[in-house]
Amino acid sequence: MERTYLPVLLLVGFVVANAVLILGLAHLITRPRPTPVKQQPYESGIPVIADARERFSVKFYMVAMLFIVFDIETVFMIPWGAYFRQLSCAVPLVNGACPAASISFFGLGEMLVFVAILLAGYVYIWKKGALQWD
Numbered sequence: 001m002e003r004t005y006l007p008v009l010l011l012v013g014f015v016v017a018n019a020v021l022i023l024g025l026a027h028l029i030t031r032p033r034p035t036p037v038k039q040q041p042y043e044s045g046i047p048v049i050a051d052a053r054e055r056f057s058v059k060f061y062m063v064a065m066l067f068i069v070f071d072i073e074t075v076f077m078i079p080w081g082a083y084f085r086q087l088s089c090a091v092p093l094v095n096g097a098c099p100a101a102s103i104s105f106f107g108l109g110e111m112l113v114f115v116a117i118l119l120a121g122y123v124y125i126w127k128k129g130a131l132q133w134d
Contacts, residue, residue, distance in 0.1 A: 059130075059132070059133060062130050063130075063131065066125060066130065066131070069121075070118065070122070073114075073115075073118055076114065077111070080107070080110075080111055080114075083107075084107050084108075085097075085098065085107075086107075087106055087107025087110070088103060088104055088105065088106060088107035088108060089102055089103060089104065090102040090103075090104045090106075
């Protein structure tokens with residue numbers, strides 16, 4: 001059991017050691033030279049016009065959360081696409097192909113149900129006005 005986790009533990013140990021080494025070397029090699037210009041915040045070449053801690057509208061956060069929800073949809077589509085051939089065959093695959101008489105629409109049907117549920121949610125939030133910036 002320990003031998004199966006050994007490569008993963010070695011990788012994690014290497015990554016942690018590498019991160020500590022790089023941060024330690026950067027701390028030892030560089031000298032801080034603060035100047036008033038370097039201490040100013042910089043955002044895309046635009047001068048600062050307000051405090052960074054100003055309040056945002058709730059609409060901004062609603063759109064951000066909705067983006068995350070609908071972005072996760074693609075994460076679920078990747079494994080479905082990888083196994084589409086197996087999901088659309090009623091019997092095990094023969095040489096990577098489905099026999100002609102055994103093709104089913106189960107794989108396509110389950111993704112259509114998933115997309116229909118997401119589409120219903122999208123229509124619901126659109127009708128509620130969650131995407132309006134006014």
